[in-house]
Amino acid sequence: MSAPRAPRLSRGRRLLAAVLSTFLVVGLAACGSGRPEGNLDVPAKDALERATGVTKVTFWHSMDSSNGVALRALVDKFNAAHAGKVEVSAVFQGDYDTAITKYKASVQSGTTPSIIQIYDIGTQFMVDSKEVVPVSGFAQRDGYDLGVIQKNIAGTYTVNGTQWSMPLNSSVPLLYYNKTAFEAAGLDPDKPPQNLDEIRAAAEKLSKVNGGPVAYGFGAAIYGWYLEQLAATAGEEFCDPQNGRTGRRVTSADFSSPTILASVQWWQKMVADGLAVNTGRVSKDAQDAFKAGQTAMTFESTGQVKGFTAASQGKFELGAAPFPVVSGSEAPGNGPSVGGGSLWISGPGHSEAEKEASWELAQFLAQPDSQAFWHTQTGYFPVNQKALDLPEDKAFVAKNPLFTVAIDSLNKTDVSPATTGCAAGPMPQMRKALEDGLERALIGKDPATSLRKVQENVAESVESYNESVGGS
Ligand SMILES: O=P(O)(O)OC[C@H](O)CO
The missing domain is CATH 3.40.190.10 (Periplasmic binding protein-like II)
Incomplete structure (x- = not known):
């Protein structure tokens, strides 16, 4: 003892x-x-x-x-x-x-x-x-x-x-989709979107704003995890150096990488054009909108397969597909982090x-x-x-x-610094900052400025953390 x-x-x-x-x-x-x-x-x-x-x-x-x-x-x-x-x-x-x-x-x-x-x-x-x-x-x-x-x-x-x-x-996160709504919109339910452009194209046919069968083609929680995953699936490291996976402490994160910026710009435009709903930060709110058939596509963890399957019974046929990539960033071995x-x-x-x-x-x-x-x-x-x-x-x-x-x-995903995610001590705070940036963009602020601002906000916290724990 x-x-x-x-x-x-x-x-x-x-x-x-x-x-x-x-x-x-x-x-x-x-x-x-x-x-x-x-x-x-x-x-x-x-x-x-x-x-x-x-x-x-x-x-x-x-x-x-x-x-x-x-x-x-x-x-x-x-x-x-x-x-x-x-x-x-x-x-x-x-x-x-x-x-x-x-x-x-x-x-x-x-x-x-x-x-x-x-x-x-x-x-x-x-x-x-x-x-x-x-x-x-x-x-x-x-x-x-x-x-x-x-x-x-x-x-x-x-x-x-x-x-x-x-x-x-x-x-890993997945793209969940409502196969019944896809059929009603004239989309092939067995060909789910693979990238952000394809999600938009499907949402244009699904959304009420264009006479589609559901209120919004897409809706997912403001969750930093999804942006981190879009970086990972593009083979990008979110944190420097090398996502902290080489034994050296993370000193910064790139909130305005081309992939993250493109993702936030995409999401902002989806909301602005009435193709996506902003349900806020609470995952359950986005889940409920999808379960109720108000949205036809959402991002969620594979840990929701059981819950979504049960909720869709008798209402619609559920589909699930690999998490999408930012268009043009596909490469063999790239994939989401665990x-x-x-x-x-x-x-x-x-x-x-x-x-x-x-x-x-x-x-x-x-x-x-x-x-x-x-x-x-x-x-x-x-x-x-x-x-x-x-x-x-x-x-x-x-x-x-x-x-x-x-x-x-x-x-299908190789193990690499990009696909093992950012190992920063203050990663929970960094994720929250990323969510702040996305949230600002979804209410109409400039994505690049929003992301830059939240990156600056969290930089001091990263430095303080590293000083507190020591080591490089
Ligand atoms: O919803 P979970 O349990 O798959 O977790 C999602 C994220 O990895 C949390 O960081």
């Missing part, structure tokens, strides 16, 4: 406090008061474990709706298999941004969960936090083969040769038994049968490639081909 937490902050914790004071952007006061559910300090936890023989694991996650139901089922299965030894409390902590804000608060109050799901862009922050232990250490010790993890997915969570976290829910989330095991302040139980949970969730279940119940990739060989997965995807669109797209 670990020693009790020292009352004084360690150097790592002092460092992190400096980082946090720079980057706590929303809601810290609201979520930082009180001890999060399920957390006890180490001595109390040790005593409880000794008395009961049961190791308590607090697992924070961001999976809701059908994805939350699937995760709950897996955790229940794990608990049943470990009855009397390990008890996992899975606690939904809100969306990814809310969860990371709560996590930062828990670091400051010394009440971090045993294991937490963090989105892809939190990777470098988690490494810098010094609050976590890498899964590669456990794997090496136990002879666990991390090679079963799909290569692009493993690449996302590997920093300087160390795989830090265990992927749980991996994704999104979604992974599991991080807490180190300081947690008992050895708790860390081991968390590792056990991470392995369980990544094992083939768990990932086959996860894939078929959600639409996220099976992070463990062996899941795809299981009869239950094969039988399911044979009947539900939309669950393979993202897998095919990922398998």
Whole structure:
């Protein structure tokens, strides 16, 4: 068992406090008061474990709706298999941004969960936090083969040769479309658009403004992820140097790259011409417009395949296609970077038994049968490639081909700095700034000026972060 937490902050914790004071952007006061559910300090936890023989694991996650139901089922299965030894409390902590804000608060109050799901862009922050232990250490010790993890997915969570976290829910964005509306508009439902120009051409036939069958041909949330992905599919690195994937810290990001600028200009014109609706930043609002048939095309994660499939039943035939590219940027090996989330095991302040139980949970969730279940119940990739060989997965995807669109797209994508996404510590803040730029453009401001302005706004934050954590 670990020693009790020292009352004084360690150097790592002092460092992190400096980082946090720079980057706590929303809601810290609201979520930082009180001890999060399920957390006890180490001595109390040790005593409880000794008395009961049961190791308590607090697992924070961001999976809701059908994805939350699937995760709950897996955790229940794990608990049943470990009855009397390990008890996992899975606690939904809100969306990814809310969860990371709560996590930062828990670091400051010394009440971090045993294991937490963090989105892809939190990777470098988690490494810098010094609050976590890498899964590669456990794997090496136990002879666990991390090679079963799909290569692009493993690449996302590997920093300087160390795989830090265990992927749980991996994704790429897709173009979802309403095949029924396509037919009504005289479009071929089996030929979805492949680039932004083709989306516009389809939207011109689909939209009410031109006498089409739906209110708007297109509508997607103002989500920086989509612009980052348009950069990735064009083979462009969003951050310098080399998306932070070569061991050197990110010093800047190119918000006004030709691809991002072209994408924002395209999106602005779609809205201005009545071919797209601006539903704002909340993903659910764009999802609801698509589910209700108000829009005929949208961008969303493959993790919405299950939810969209269920919502479209009896209303329209759902289609899903690879994420589009900016016209003219197609090239073999280019493709989207891996999104979604992974599991991080807490180190300081947690008992050895708790860390081991968390590792056990991470392995369980990544094992083939768990990932086959996860894939078929959600639409996220099976992070463990062996899941795809299981009869239950094969039988399911044979009947539900939309669950393979993202897998095919990922398998065609080479692993490169561009396709592993930007590993900047302050990437969540950079994404928000990108969204600010897009939002300004969608309400009519000049795209180039908007993007330049938000890039300037975030530059100081990047510099402060790097100074806080040190290293180059
Ligand atoms: O919606 P998800 O879970 O696929 O995640 C999307 C993004 O990767 C989050 O950064």
